[in-house]
Amino acid sequence: MSIQDKQILVIGGGIAGCSTALELAGQGAKVDLVEKEDFMGGHAARLACKAIDACLKCNSCLAEPRLLQVLSEPAITLHRRATMSALARVNGGFEAVLHQRPAYVDPGCCNGCGLCLQVCPALEEGAIKGPALAAELPRLAIDPAACLYFKDGQSTMCRDVCPEEAIDFSRKPQEVRLQAEAVVLATGFAPYDPAPVQRLGYGRFADVVTALELEAMLREQGRLLRPSDDREAHKVAFIQCVGSRETAGNNYCSRVCCGYALRLGRMLAVRLGTQVSVFYMDLQSFGHAVDDFLAAAESELRLIRSMPYDVYRGKESQVLVDYQAQAGKAPVSEAFDLVALSVGLAPNPDNPGLCNLAGLDSGHHGFLASGDNAGVFLAGTAARPMDVAETLAHSGRAAQEVINYLEGA
C-alpha cells in the first residue's frame, strides 16, 4: 500500500504541522490541516529575524517559505478555527470530529480595507485581529471574547461600515467530520505564563514583556518601543530561565531561550545601539561556533550570572530589577527601560485532552509521548522543547513514520 491519495489528518498549523503536511502532500497524500486559531503559522510566524549584518542562525526564516507554501498547496485543506472534539478508530483508520468556530468575517468578501478597524470601539482589547502572515485570507478576524457585540448584542459598527458586507455575527459553529488513515499531532507548546510569579512583575507593569512578545514587536515594527509610552527602549534586560529549570514544576531546560535571548540581545545592541543586560544561570551551547558566538556576546552585551529576585516600578517609569551582583555583597537595584522575560516552552494545556482523544500516555513534564498507539504520530514541540531546525527534522521524521505506517499496512 502506498501513501498516494491517502487522507492524513494533521492537528496544528504551526511550523511543525505545516512542514509535516507539506512533506506528506509532496509524497502524494491528501492532508487536512487543523488550526485552532483564526490564522495559520503558530508561534513560528511571529518570530523576528535576528540578523545583524550577518545571519546569527536563529533559523526563524526557515519557517516563512514553508508557511506560505501551505497557503497555496492544493493537496492541503486548511481548517482554521477548529479543534478536534472526538477521534474514533473506524475500519483501521480514523474518524475525527472537528468543532469549528464561525468565521464572522467572510474570507470571500473581505478585501482588508480596514474600515472596521477604524470604527471598532474594542480594538485595544483585541476585538479585531490580523494575521502574522500578511498573505493570509481572511485578512481580519473577530475575536468574540473581546468583541462588544457578543456582550451587548448591539455594537455592530464594523458590520455596518463594511462596504463588502463581509461581517455576519449570526454565523454558527460547525461540526466537521473527517476520515483519515493516520493522525499527526503537531499541537506545539504554550509559552510559559509568568503572570502568576509576582516578583517578575509581568502583567503588572506594561514594560515587562515576554521575549516572545518582544520578538513579535520587533517583527512588526522593526524597532523597540516601550509598550507603556511608545518611547524607544535604550536599556533592556533579559531574564533567563523563566519557567525553565525550576526545582519544582518545570524542572527542565527549554533549550531555545539562551539562543533566542542572546541573538535578540546582540541584534539590539549592534543594530539599534541598545544597552542589553542578560541575567542567566548557565549559557547553553547552540549553533555551530558557540565559542565565537559567546565571545562576541560577551563583548557586546553585559552577561550577569545572577537571577534577579524582584522586578518593580521605579521612578520616571523605569523598571527596577533587584539582583545580587556579587555573592556576599549587598543587592543592587538597577533601572531598565524594558525587561524581557525569556519564557520557556511549556507543554500545551490541551495535551491531557489530546492524550485522552488519541489514546496516548502523557510524556515527560506534560509533553506528549508517542506511545504504541498505531497510526498516531507526533511532530514538533508537542513532543519536547526544540528549536525551528530541530522541529523541521522532527516533522520530517513524523512524515516518514506516517509513510512507513501506511506502506507497511
Added chain:
Amino acid sequence: MEQPAKLGVFLCQGGGGAADSLAYKQLHWTAEAGAGGLVFDLPQICQAEGAAEVVRLCRENNLQSAIVGACPLLKNPGTLSRLMREAGLDPEAAQVLDLCQKPDGEGTAVCEVIPGAQAALSQALCSQVYTGEIVREPRQVATGVLVVGDGLAALSASRGLAQAGHPVTLLTPGRRLAPVEPLLGPEATEAAAGLARELETEAGITLLRQGRLLSFSGGAGDFRARVRDRGGQVHDLHLGAVVMAQGPPRELNLPGSGLEDCAAVMGLSRFLSLLDSPEHLKRRFGPKPLRVAFALGLGRESDSLNLRAAARAARRVAADPKSRVVLFTKNAKVAGSGLEEITQQMRGQGVVMVKFTSGGLTASERAGGVELVWDEEVLGAKLSQEFDVVVVDETPAPDRAYLELGASLGLHPAPGRRLQPDRVGALPVFSGRGGVLLLAEARGTGEPERWSDEVAEALLEVKKLLGQGEVLAEAGRVRVDRKRCTICLTCVRVCPQGAMGRLERRPVYNPLVCTGCGTCAAECPMEAIQLSGQEDQRYADEIGAAAGRVGDLGAGSHRDLLVFLCAQGAAQAFKAARLAGAPRPRGVRLVEVPCAGKLDADLVLEALGRGFSGVLALHCHEDACYCLAGNTWFGYRLGHLHELLREAGLEPERLMAAGVAPSQAAEVMGRIARAQQQLARLGPSPIQAGAQVREVLSRFTLEVDENYAIIG
C-alpha cells in the same frame, strides 16, 4: 522577439476610484500597446466575483497568459490560483501585478493607481516575452547510496535505506561496526550494537570496513565513487546519493587550561570504561575511596552530551558514600532531555557542583593526585581540594584525515571545526553539495535523541531525490551556449549546490539539485550561460522599461532608485509590507531576480547607465541565502562594482546593498527609505543629466541613418 499569442491584461478600476484618473488611462494605453488590444477593465478584481470574472474572460478569449493589475490584496495565493485551477487553467499563467492601493491614510475601500504603475506594467509586458522553456521529463537515476560512518546514525540510516530498496554501501572508517563509545551511554551503545548485528546479515548492504574513498565525482543521482576496502580491493560504485554520518574524532577539552600535561587528567570516555572494570579501576587508584573532580568546559564550551556522561559517571562514583565527587562546570549544559532532573538528582546524591569562570580554576600536581584551586563565589574565598583524578570533557576535533574525507565528498570544511559552514539554507540535513546529506555528528548536532530525527528526515530526502530510480525532473533551465563556452568551468566551481557538472567535458546542470539561483550565469566570464525565462536580456529589457522616463520622476523631491529584490527573501518581505498596507514608495522601480547570485554586475551597470540615480540590491543576510551562497557571490561582485564606479567617476555610494529576511516587512521599507535619503544627498546621477542634455539636443538635431535619410 514576438509577443506570445493571446496575452490579456486585466486592470482593476479600484472600486471605481481609479477609473477616471489620468494615471489609470495611461495604464490602459500602455496595456493596449503591449497586449495588442486585449485589455479588460474590471471594477474590483480583489473580490471573489472579480477573480472569477478574470478566469471567465481567460477561458472565453482563450488566453494563454494574463497580467492582472490590482492592489496587493489580490496577491492572496488562494482565490485567483484556486479558481484558475478549478477552471482547468494553469495558475502560473496569470501574473498578478501590484498596481493600485488605498490613498494614503484614508480609510476607504476605493483605490488609486500607485506611483510607478505604468513602468511596472511595462516591465511585466516586456518580461512576458521571456516565457522560458522548462519541461519536466522522466529521468533515470542511480538508486545506490553510500553511507559513511560506523555509529548509531550511520547504521540506522543504512538499515532504513536498505529497507526502502536502495542498494547501500556502508563505508566505515575503522574495522568495527558500532565501536564502543562510552560517552554516548549504554542505551545508544546497545542500540548501535544491535543494529550492527542486524546489518551484518542484511542482504541489501555491502560493508566496506576501513574503507578509503579514492575518488568521488559526478552529481546527485549519478555519482561515481571509487573505494578501496581493508583487503586492498577496489570497488567502483554508481551512486544516487551519499549520507555522511561519521563524526570527527574527539579530543580532551584542555587547550589553554594549563592542565595539558597533567598525568592525573583523563577523558570522560576513558574514565567511564574504567568504571566498567573494577579491577582496572583498583589497579589505577588503589583500594581507598575515590576522590574525583569532573571539569567541563576548561578549554572550549562543553555540551549536553558530555554533561550527561559526566553525571552518569559522577553518580556511579558517588554511590560509595566515602568517595568525594565535585563537578566543575563553566556553564552547566542542561539543554538535553531530562538533563536538568538528572543533575538535580546527582546533587541529591552528594555530588557537589561548582561553577567556575574562565581562568577561575587552576591545578597543580601533587604526589598521587592533583590539587584544584577555585574561587568560591558564595564564600568569597579561594578554596582548594586534592583529587585522585580530574576527568574532563571531550570536544570534536576533526583531524586531517577527517577533513580530507569531507573535502573529497565535495564539502568545504569551515574554520569552526565542521565539515561545512553553518548555513541556514542547508538545514536540517543538506550540505553544500546536492545529493550529499550530512547528519548527526557529522553536522555537529546535539545528542542521539536528535540524530534519529535527522536519519528519518534524510530517508525522506533520499526518497524525494531518487524515487524508485526514475524521477520527474525539469530540463532546460540552465542553457550553456557551446559556441561561447571555453570550458573554463567557472560555473562548476561557483555553483553553491554543486549542481554544475560535466558531460563529455562540457558543463551541464543537474536539475535534481539546481535551485535556479543563476550564480553560474552571472559568474560566467563568457556570458555563455543563460537561465531559461530569466535571460540577461530579459532583465536588461525590464530595466529599460523601468527606466521609462526617468527624468520626469527624478525632477521632484524623490530620486529615482532601482531596487533589485531577491525573490526568496526581500521580494517576500516587500509583498508582506504592501499587504499590510504600507504605501508603495514613490520614485522607486523594482526588479525581482531569482537570487542575488543572478544579479550580474552588468545588470547593475545597465541600471546606472540608464540614468537611475542609484541602485539598491536587497539580498539575504550573509549565511542565510536560500540558495546557500548566491549572496556571497554577489558580495564579491559588489566590491568590484564599487571600484568600477569610482573609476568611472560615479559615487560608489550610489550602489547600495543590504540583507533582508522574508519576515522583515518593516525593514525592507526602511532600507528603501534610507537609500532614497542617501540619493537625495548625492543628487541626480550625472548620467541622468547627460540623458536630459541629449534629449534637449535631440530637439535641435535631425537624426539621420547611414543613407542620410531622416529618421522619425
